[in-house]
Amino acid sequence: MFGLETDIFFLLAFSILAACAFEFVNGFHDTANAVATVIYTNSLKPNIAVVWSGFMNFLGVFFGGIAVAMGIVNLLPVELLIDQNVYHSVAMIFSLLFSAIIWNLGTWYFGLPSSSSHTLIGSILGVGLAFTFMPENNQGVGVNWSKAKELFMSLLTSPIFGFALAIILMFMLRRLLSKTIRDVIFSEPKKNQPPPIWIRGILIVTCTLVSFFHGSNDGQKGVGLVMLILIGIVPAQFALDSSKDPATMKNEILQIEQVIGRIDTTALSLTNRQMIRTMKGEFVNLEQLIEKPMVDHQMAEGDRMEARRALLLISRGSKTLLEDSNVNLSAADKAYLKNQAVGEAGVRRFTDYAPGWVILMISLSLGLGTMVGWKRIVVTIGEKIGKQHLTYAQGASAELVAASTIGVSSYLGLPVSTTHVLSSGIAGSMVASKGVKNLQGGTIRNIVIAWVLTLPVTMFLSGSLYAFFRWVL
Numbered sequence: 001m002f003g004l005e006t007d008i009f010f011l012l013a014f015s016i017l018a019a020c021a022f023e024f025v026n027g028f029h030d031t032a033n034a035v036a037t038v039i040y041t042n043s044l045k046p047n048i049a050v051v052w053s054g055f056m057n058f059l060g061v062f063f064g065g066i067a068v069a070m071g072i073v074n075l076l077p078v079e080l081l082i083d084q085n086v087y088h089s090v091a092m093i094f095s096l097l098f099s100a101i102i103w104n105l106g107t108w109y110f111g112l113p114s115s116s117s118h119t120l121i122g123s124i125l126g127v128g129l130a131f132t133f134m135p136e137n138n139q140g141v142g143v144n145w146s147k148a149k150e151l152f153m154s155l156l157t158s159p160i161f162g163f164a165l166a167i168i169l170m171f172m173l174r175r176l177l178s179k180t181i182r183d184v185i186f187s188e189p190k191k192n193q194p195p196p197i198w199i200r201g202i203l204i205v206t207c208t209l210v211s212f213f214h215g216s217n218d219g220q221k222g223v224g225l226v227m228l229i230l231i232g233i234v235p236a237q238f239a240l241d242s243s244k245d246p247a248t249m250k251n252e253i254l255q256i257e258q259v260i261g262r263i264d265t266t267a268l269s270l271t272n273r274q275m276i277r278t279m280k281g282e283f284v285n286l287e288q289l290i291e292k293p294m295v296d297h298q299m300a301e302g303d304r305m306e307a308r309r310a311l312l313l314i315s316r317g318s319k320t321l322l323e324d325s326n327v328n329l330s331a332a333d334k335a336y337l338k339n340q341a342v343g344e345a346g347v348r349r350f351t352d353y354a355p356g357w358v359i360l361m362i363s364l365s366l367g368l369g370t371m372v373g374w375k376r377i378v379v380t381i382g383e384k385i386g387k388q389h390l391t392y393a394q395g396a397s398a399e400l401v402a403a404s405t406i407g408v409s410s411y412l413g414l415p416v417s418t419t420h421v422l423s424s425g426i427a428g429s430m431v432a433s434k435g436v437k438n439l440q441g442g443t444i445r446n447i448v449i450a451w452v453l454t455l456p457v458t459m460f461l462s463g464s465l466y467a468f469f470r471w472v473l
Contacts, residue, residue: 008233011090015229018097020365023222025104026116027057027369034211036422037395041189043203050371053211058367060215061223062359067344067413068217070352072224073231074312075147076124089232091469092131096123097225099462107450115417115454120221121151122458124228130463134470146316154414159424159451162401166428169397185393186433199392206399213406214418215366221415222362223354230358231308236301239308241353245297246307249347250290256314256341257283259333260321267326279317282310311351315341390426394433398425423447 034056035049044052100123104116128142174182185199194200230238240246260280265273289303289310299307318341321327322334329337340346402422409416427444 008086008090012229012233015090015093015097015233016226016361018094018101019222019225019229020361022097022101022104022120022225023219023362023365024369025101025108026218026222027054027366028108028372034207034214034399034418034422037390037399038203038207040390041199041203041392041395042192042194043200044207049207053207054367054370056208056211057215057219057370058363060212060217061219061363061366062215064213064216064220064410066220066223066352066354066359068220068410068415069224069227069354071147071151071413071415072120072124072221073227073352075121075144075151076128076228077142077144077312086233088470091466091472092127093229093232094469095130095462095465096120096127096228098465099123099126099458102461103454103458107454115155115419115451116218117221117415117417118155118451118454119458120225121148121155121415122455123462125455126459126462126464127466129459130466144316146320151415154409154416155420158405158409158416159420162398162405162421163424163428163431165401165405166397166425167432169401170393170429170432173393173397185396186391188391195392199396202396203392203399206396206403209403210399210406210418210422211370213403213410215363216410217406217416218418219362219366220410222366223358226358226362227354235305235308239304240299240350242298243353244350245294246290246299246350247294247297249350250287252340252347253283253286253290253314256318256337256347259329259337260318262329262333263321264328267328268324269326272321272324272326275317275320279314282313286310286314308351311347315346315348315351318342391433394426394429397429398422401425401428420447420451 034053035044035046038044038049039046100116100119103119125143125148131142173185177185184196189195195203227238257280260276260283263276265276268276286307289299289307292300292303294300298304318337322337322342327334342348344352399422402418402425405421406416406418
């Protein structure tokens with residue numbers, strides 16, 4: 001397969017299986033986020049709820065696009081980390097996979113709703129930082145800090161937003177609905193009795209939406225993880241989208257080069273002037289690669305990773321220049337750069353992609369994982385965040401907040417923690433009912449501790465594993 005040596009082939013196969021295992025664990029670790037409310041309000045039986053949630057997670061990955069996946073891929077400047085030793089790429093992949101799986105299993109065992117998003121991003125950052133201090137590193141960078149800042153802000157603000165929005169939504173329900181309806185939706189479910197049919201329908205719809213959007217966001221992280229593996233171990237086959245003819249980008253590259261050439265560099269910072277010089281060199285390099293003879297409309301295997309590196313540097317440089325107020329380009333030129341150099345429909349279409357079989361594989365892994373191991377965290381979500389039993393209004397509000405937050409984030413290509421968004425939504429609904437005293441301090445403390453520790457622990461774990469594997473392999 002891919003013309004690999006036997007040992008490299010087995011390492012590749014093992015890495016992909018480990019990525020599927022991560023997504024499987026992600027499924028049963030995060031299932032409670034979607035099914036806790038319908039289970040604790042007796043809207044659906046547990047077995048039916050988790051099977052339905054698993055199916056919707058599958059659909060979410062399959063139809064949710066790849067914007068979040070590419071955010072994960074671009075967090076680690078993989079084109080700079082890959083050297084001539086494929087075992088170093090394997091070390092990178094094993095480190096982030098093992099650290100992510102270890103932390104996810106550990107928090108699941110103790111019933112803590114920790115974030116798979118934080119876990120994976122922390123593992124990737126740890127590998128990138130460890131590479132920064134490797135003696136053979138002459139690039140001076142192992143992390144795309146611009147992307148890291150963007151993702152971190154998304155992970156930080158989403159639970160705060162979920163908490164506040166749940167309080168607002170509960171307040172509106174109390175003010176806008178009639179007393180008859182309020183008496184029903186703000187009551188605690190009766191033991192082993194389903195709610196009125198209209199409430200049951202609302203709760204099932206919100207559960208469905210959370211499950212689908214969980215797949216479209218968390219599932220895409222698994223897609224990004226597999227693409228990191230493929231690009232890291234077999235870059236000749238996966239550095240560029242093989243379904244597209246590289247020759248078709250020639251005119252776009254020439255026009256982007258012309259736009260960059262019109263920038264007056266005298267008003268720019270030293271860093272941006274140097275970046276433009278680097279970009280001009282990459283234009284020449286990329287144009288030479290495109291001019292080479294191609295077989296079946298594909299670059300030679302040895303040129304594909306070089307072309308990917310050039311395209312990403314041009315794209316990232318263009319994005320930085322667009323954010324610089326001193327860049328004296330016309331509105332039309334800026335729009336062209338945004339669409340062709342930075343946008344998904346421009347030259348990034350050659351680097352930002354995922355084969356259909358990867359999406360299908362991750363869809364199945366997440367969907368199957370959703371159907372097992374759900375009970376530990378369901379108990380935490382349903383019983384241990386607040387001191388009262390979850391009411392219909394609280395369940396629907398928390399799920400609606402989670403679904404809308406995750407859906408918008410997926411559309412914007414930003415990863416969020418489904419766990420923390422829903423947990424904070426439930427906490428907000430509890431506070432809206434009886435104030436802060438309605439929260440169980442011990443559970444909230446454990447969730448916050450897991451939230452605070454996830455990034456540093458996974459960064460340290462993956463960085464240490466990377467140093468170890470580089471020494472062993």
